[in-house]
Amino acid sequence: MQTYYFDGHIHIGRTKENQAVKITASDQLTLHQIISFVKEAKGLDMIGIIDAHSPFVFEECLELVQEHGFEELEGGGLSDGELTILLGSEIELYDHNCSGPIHVLCYVPTLKQMKSFSNWYQSYVSNPHLSSQRIYCDAQTLQSEVKARSGLFIPAHIFTPFKSLYGKGVKTHLSEVFEPNDIDAIELGLSCDTSMANVISELKDYTFLTNSDAHSLEMIGREYQALSLEQPSFDSLRQALSEKGESKVSYNYGLNPKLGKYYSSVCQSCHRQIHNPSQCEYCHSTKILKGVPNRINEIAMSQGHIVKPKRPPYISQVPLKYIPGLGPKSLSKLRKHLHHDMYVIHDASFEEIQTVTNEQIASRIIALREGNLAITPGGGGRYGKMN
Template identity: 50%
Template sequence: MKNYFVDLHIHIGRTKTGKPVKITGSKTLTLTNILKAAKIPKGLDIIGIIDCHSPEVIAEIEDLLYSGEMIEMEDGGFRFQDSVTLIPGVEIEVNDEYCQGPLHVLGYFPSLKRLKEFSNWYSQRVKNNQLSTQRIREDAKQLQKKIKSLEGMFIPAHVFTPFKSLYGKGVKKSLTEVFDQNLIDGIELGLSSNTEMADHIEELHEYTFVSNSDAHSLAKIAREYQVVKLEAPTFQALKKAFQQKDGNKIVANYGLNPYLGKYYESTCAKCFAKKFGDICEKCGSTQFTKGVAERIQEITTASNGPTRPPYIHQVPLDFLPGLGPKTLDKLLDHFGTEMNILHNVSKNELEKVVKPDLVDLIMKARNGALQLSAGGGGQYGKVSDQQ
């Protein structure tokens, strides 16, 4: 058994030929670029790329397999340059007759064969199979059954965000309004929540929580991730970890303090001022974007939850005041990967490379001791440079 760094929600911005996949994703987010960046500079061991259903992305996977740069593993997943495991997946928008509003879900597949089978089925139910996160013309439970019939994993995505999520838009109170609760493999928390907040929902107590980046650029990969103890870096071992079988398990979730998330607090929908009443004190609007904290308070059904892996509030390096691209490059030149800097490099070693004030911020980021201002309405929270 070995511990692995895992981020299972990374988008593809463009195909190898330049065609868009995730419209809002960076042009540098190609499959091969992601695979290379995942190990150096990010330091990840397993990544889930959730736009692999796209026909041109499938073609790029086949090219990498043909060239020998990547191999398909017997227990599922693809191994790139013997250093990073790719778990192929898809993000889908669901809005069937049982939904209160559109919500996003994630599906993951063990093999090229299963991925292609799903892509063919999916293409008959969406407008454009080339693009990411398309709205599917299918009942949510039928979608679950299809993914599971292909030996896949099904996970509701960023379940508390105000827009296009399970609890933010999709249901009044319970996931059973839309989904078969027995066909869910895990719950993705999203950037504005953590384990403690999510466990106020009793129906989530039976599921494993995952914390992923939802990266739309190479820089944002691994802003949230987990450490997972696995018998091997494969699809089947990861699936066992979600079920806590045979010693495979999530050891710890690492993510932003919810204060740093874009949707933690309720804010005015027009000017983004924080909500203190029914009328915005700044612009007079009565339209508000409900924050994650307020929404969880509305649907709380439990005061605490089961014993879970620790959720560690770790601030990504690019959130730190004074740590610009040149300084980050300097750190990476000396220490290799962001995971190494965040987890392993000693204070003494860091002080040999960057100024003491920045070293202090990095150590506080590692220990969850930074001062933060809350985000909301689509704007990230901030790390205070007045420590």
Template identity: 50%
Template sequence: MQRYYVDLHVHIGRTRSERPVKITAARTLTLASILKEATERKGLNLIGVIDCHVPEVIAELEEMLEHGRLDKLEEGGLRYKDEDVALILGSEIELYDEHCKGPIHVLCYLPTIEAMKNFSLWFAKRVKNITLSSQRIYEKATFLQEKVKSLGGLFIPAHIFTPFKSLYGRGVTRSLTEVFDPSLIDAVELGLSADTKMADQIAELHHYSFLSNSDAHSTPKLAREYQVMEMKRPSFLELKKVLKGEDGRRIVANYGLNPLLGKYHRTACERCATPVQGNEKVCQNCGSTKFIKGVYNRLMELKNTDEEATRPPYIHQVPLQFLPGIGPKTLQKLIEKVGTEMYILHEATESELAEAAKASIVELILKARNGILAIQTGGGGVYGKIL
């Protein structure tokens, strides 16, 4: 068994012809730039690209296969560069069925490009624009689950606590059983404003593996959250075994932002992002009466157990770009002299770091590694800050 770095939620901003896919994502976030950033700078081994249902993306993948830049893996997924880097084909969907209280984002991963083409044709008949990311589908949730399973896929509710377009944010009142077939869920994605300890306050989630992914909308955001998985090699089949904990495969650790840094952690004013301290109905700063309910506050409504599930550790890891003083030039110097971001965050010695950065930067990186940074809490759509 080997240990691999995994981020399973990466968007595509534009196609090769500059057509938008994820409209809110950076124009520079292309399939080619994702693979280059993930492997050469971040040090990821398994990358889930969740806009692979788009016909032009499928065509680019097929061209890369034809020219040998990608290879099909027997166990599912596409190999990039060498056997230790694999691409998993996925699609993020905005689901709305008659039982939903609000839209729910889900992640569907398929083992082969043939399965994704099949899914894309099916999906195109049910959405307004197949060329865009996160399109809304009006179908019974279990029907979508069954379709994904019929193609050998994985079904994972996305960023399940965010205030908008998520399972517990607005999708259901109390339980995932209001919408989904629990047996057809392979894992759940926590999102930036929650961690394992917070999520395990909901008893029904004890049955599922937790994923911490970046939901990257630009290349620097890749691997701001990720996990280390133990498996024989990066592939779709091995990923499936990891999520089920089969044959010795497992998630070793989740790495994610301290939830305090998430932009929806605490309830805050929708207009000015001033945190709500009590039960006030009017913002003390700007007078607005509109608030965005925080993940922490929503979880206090949903909490139904103090029992903790047996899980891998969730380690509060701060991405290098979040650290004060680390701009593009400093980051590039660190990568050139020390190694990939995964190596810098997890393995580089103090002396290695000191060769590429000043003492204050080295101190911040080591504090981030050990989880002892001071943080200003985020909320209302504004990220928290490292103090």
């Protein structure tokens, strides 16, 4: 078994012909720039492109095999020997059982199956070329279509107050909308870690994933996981999620939840962070954007106490770009001399880093690795800050 670093939630901002895919994502997020940046700067082994259902993006994925040295793996996915790409789709659900919209991730093993899925999908959305479109069918129909193509179905960033399973999608239980047996894993999102989500009883049998939801090149790998696999392929990932054999998620790496945009409850009238999720202690408004810990507590209380299952360690990290004092030139120098971000974050010694930058930055990177950076919590749509 080998260790592979995997980020399964990366958007395409634009095609090579400058056609929009994810409107809110950077124009630099083209398929080829993602591949180059991941190899040269990030050091990930596997990525999930979750706009492969778009006919524009699908054609570029097909060209990777036809013209750019990638091949379809027997176990699913595309590989050039250095990087494995999984073909996925992020979709917005809002059927009659939903209390609000829910984003989900759907992955299929092959180009043929993605073409089939894309053709089916196009009959149920307004604009099949764009990312994260609302689909006009019920949730369990979507699950069935994914499963019919040997796919993986994963609710995305499940605690985000908007467009997520527990944000507004369901009142208390995922079975209000989904067939539980057709869910393969759960993506936590930026304002939550394993220990927080592990108190919810109905999640006890699902593997947790930590993905970046990258809308820019630098945000690729802000959350990811270390997988123990025989080979970096779709089928190996499926085995890891179902914990069959020796394949597994070994570690989840993600932001300290306090750095997320929705960690603290915030009054929408006076915009202050508050402790009471029902009423503002400053202006007494009841217009509250509830923080993730408060929402998790509500769900956990409604579902009852559980013995928390044992899970892989969650290691709090931040992108190197956000290390105080580490500017673009120093970051570029680090990558040039110390391989890539995965090496700097996980393996480089204090002395190696200090040689390339300076003692202060080296100390902060080691503090990042050890989870010792002080943080001002985020909330209400604003990210937290490292002090």
